Amino acid sequence: MNGANRSGRGMGGGMGQGGGMGQGRGGRGRMGGQQAGGAVGTCRCPNCGHTQPHERGVPCTQVQCPKCKTAMIRE
Helix, strand or coil: CCCCCCCCCCCCCCCCCCCCCCCCCCCCCHHHCCCCCCCCCEEECCCCCCEEECCCCCCHHHCECCCCCCECEEC
């Protein structure tokens, strides 16, 4: 470097490339669906078809079917 630039700044005069807008995609989850199921909905057994209301705070996959003891899925 030469001794003429002593201001502590680089030689370039560019303003950068970023637009500062981020990479938002609409706030939706995987596969274009909801990000989380929320409190409304139903848990269904994929084995015997039994359904029951979804309990808030408890994922359906962690609930066992009361009839056949299979892990339930969210509908």
